[in-house]
Amino acid sequence: MTKEEKQTKPDKTTRSSKHKNRKLYTRIKITVLSFLILGILGMLGGAGFAYYLVKDAPEFNPQSFSNLASTTNVYDRNGEFLGSMQTDGNRELIKSLNEVSPHVTNAFIAAEDKNFRNHFGINPLAIIRALYQNFIKGGVVSGASTITQQTVKLVMFPAQEQTLKRKAQEAYLALQVEKFMTKDEIMVHYLNWIYFGKSGYNNVYGIKAASMAFFGKDPKELNLAQAALLAAMLNNPSKYNPYTRLDKALEYQDYVLKEMLQAGVISESDYREARAFDIRSSIVKPKITVTGYGSYPFVISEVEQRAAEKLLTVVKYDSVDDARQALFKGGYKVYTTIDRQMQDAVEEVLGNDKNFLPNVTYTSKTGKKIENAMQQAGASLVDNSTGAVLAIGGGRDYKRDQNNHTTLPRQPGSTIKPLAVYAPAVEKKCCPPALLLMTFQ
Known part of the structure; x- marks a missing residue:
């Protein structure tokens, strides 16, 4: 073989290297194409699943943002009307953000949706985080709702069930x-729809009603501390009610103030001043009326609580407060075991002052003077064969005392003996109904 032939003939190493390169290229191409196909299929599948979730969504109608509620009615065992649940309670509307203090909008944004002014209706990062947490827990345990989403939930989903589809x-x-409304318009609707829990027994909806109910002032006059407390209540209106759990409410108020400080909408001195403010003395006493609960306030309020707890187990809600809102606004018909005639008889007995001792004035163990105190009573009529509650006598005067004395825990003392001692003894025939016991000195 000549020298030239040796130079032109490819060696075995070169041929093997080219073959390996072609195989590697083919594998890479197949891998890329596979991922591309899987990606396209995944996108198509995701799009199809997304369409399935939203295809029967309510139609967006700006007018629905002004339709605030439908009444839920309560009926007795025979279908007779007993009363209505508090739907809007004390609801007054604002028409623009000029009607509220700047502290209000800043506090609610800091507490509920820090990026409200910048996002397009949803927060993708928060959604991804929530999806991960929900996947780990095996259910919907974390939300990613922006203020816009919360407004949609309040307006267009009265049932407010907690499901992936919803x-x-x-x-x-x-x-x-977000396409049809400005940020200010969305915030106005949000502030008009949100639920603040109860003042007395009245349900409080909207910033204007809340400002008047808890502080006795227009929302434009709220200071920083008061605005932050109202924003704190939204997280859990029952848990952070200033009448019953002010200490808990103040803990969350501090969180809201710190978020506002971090966002740069208040200064360090503003924060300290708000923390030093005596908010306890600025909270006004609730106004007690029975308008809305009709003639049977103890019955309706008890049904409200029981029905909300029942809904919480049947439908997936974020909290019992969300279940209550569904009752207040959903236009439900609630049928009970109450017998109206028996209920009227109980109401007549408890409403007759001649059946009770005169009111008294005394000093409590804490040294507080209690004036004109009313002797209280509670009664419930139960069908022993079925367990059905036929009548509830929660107290003598709902305006003066909203405690339901049929469910309020009390130390029974010796009054329990006829039920827990004597009756079982007679039932077991341990002794006859009448027994003479001789006592010897």
């Missing part, structure tokens, strides 16, 4: 809301 529809509609 969350997807909520996000879908939030995107539409």
Whole structure:
């Protein structure tokens, strides 16, 4: 073989290297194509699943943001009307953010949706985080709702069940809301719809009603501490009610103030001043009326609580407060075991002052003077064969005392003996109904 032939003939190493390169290239191409196909299929599948979730979503209608509630009515065992649940309670509307203190909008944004002014209706990062947490827990345990989504939930989903489908529809509609409304308009609707719990027994909806109910002033006059406390209540209106759990409410108020400080909407001195403010003395006493609960306030309020707890177990809600809102606004018909004639008889007995001792004035163990105190009573009539509650006598005067004395725990003392001692003895025939016991000195 000549020298030239040796130079032109490819060696075995070169041929093997080219073959390996072609195989590697083929594998890479197949891998890339596989991932591309899987990605396309995943996108198509995701799009199809998303369509399935939102295809029967409520139609967006700006007018629905002004339709605030439908009444839920309560009926007795025979279908007779007993009363209505508090729907809107004390609801007064604001028309623009000029009607509220700047502290209000800043506090609610800091507490509920820090990026409200910048997002387009949803927060993708928060959604991814919530999806991960929900996947780990095996259910919907974490939300990612923006203020826009919360407004959609309040307006368009009165049942407010906590499901993936509802969350997807909520996000879908939030995107539409952002197209048709300004941020200020969304905030106005949000502040008009939100639920603040109870003042007395009245349900409080909307910032204007809340400001008047808890502080006795217009929302434009709220200071920083008061605005932050109202924003804190939204997280859990029952847990952070200033009448019953002010200490808990103040803990969350501090969180709201710190978030505002971190966002740069208040200064360090503003924070200290708000923390030093005596908010306890600025809270006004609740106004007690029975308007809305009709003639049977103890019955309706008890049904309200029981029905909310029942809904919480049947439908997935974020909290019992969400279940209550569904009752207040959902236009339900609630049928009870109450017998209206028996209920009227109980109401007549408890409402007759001649059946009780005169009111008294005394000094409590804490040294507080209690004036004109009313002797209280509670009564319940139960069908022993079925367990059905036929009548509830929660107290003598709902305006003066909203405690339901049929469910309020009390130390029974010796009054329990006829039920827990004597009756079982007679039932077991340990002794006859009448027994003479001789006592010897």
